[in-house]
Amino acid sequence: MKIDKCKKASFVVIGKEGSTSDGEGFIQKLWDDANSHFGEVQHLAKKDENGNIAGIWGAMSDFSRSFHPWEDFCKGLYLAGVECNDDAEAPNGWTKWVVPGYEYIYAERENEDTFSEVIKYLGDNGLQLTGAVHDFSCPQTGKRYMFFPIKKL
Template sequence: MFNKSCFSYHPLVKYIRNIRLHNNCALLQIQEEEQVVEIVEKQQFSVIGKMGKGLANEGPKWIPPLWQEANNNFVEISNLAKLDTEGNIAGIWGAMSDVDEKFERWKEEGKYLAGCEVLDNAIAPNGWTKWVIPAFKYTVVKCTQDSYKETFHYMITDYLPLNNYTIVGAIQEFYSPKDNNGELSLYFPVEKI
């Protein structure tokens, strides 16, 4: 009898529901965990935050200090934050761009802006940076910090190609101020609008 531990090296091991032997081959019945992917059109929007630049493969080293600095000094921009209809901050963004700030995908290096959505006419105070992110059609998927890498990989290698989507810009991270449950949404731009 086979068991799941025989396949512990396989990335789909957590999806394996049944293993049986048939003609000397192990048959795996795989049931994919549901990844809910939404298609969203978002008009251009503005974010003010703390900006940094670094190597793409070293993001975990240089991005967290940007969030710490933005959080510690949020009072400096709190009056600029865009509010939703209920009076809550509209959105916290981990905005990304190429080093030339054309909002293209990261290559070897990239830029990251840890901040909040603001009104388009807001002016960034000294020490802060404002980006105006262009309008895109996005595929959007939720994840946690723990599932970030796996979800990102799934979208890039499976979902987008299988659904005939091509990434046409930098991926954005959205943190809902209302749903502070550790989830974030990844926005994959698939069409300029």
């Protein structure tokens, strides 16, 4: 597994919010809802220099909405959405999160073990998780990544 490091300033995600309290399969239901209503937020999406959508995020936070890691890595909030311009306002039925800036360790999500493998890598390298892990999908390549915050900016 290839692990990289980057810094990402605070950014906005507008999406469909749910919680682990919503039961099994809640994340897929959020994505189904977000994807089927994407036209409602498409115009708010941040674009790169070529006019492509900047990113699709599965942002996560603890229940306090402080962007701390999920409790026991299995209880928290999830926002299935798109990266938007900072001044964008969420339409009715959508939720806006402002994700703090962090330095991240990230890895392509190649299998279901990516999370545990990167958590082990952090420990093996004396690094600590300082916030909630986020899922990222690159619209241009279709590749999926997991972002692990290691230092708040």
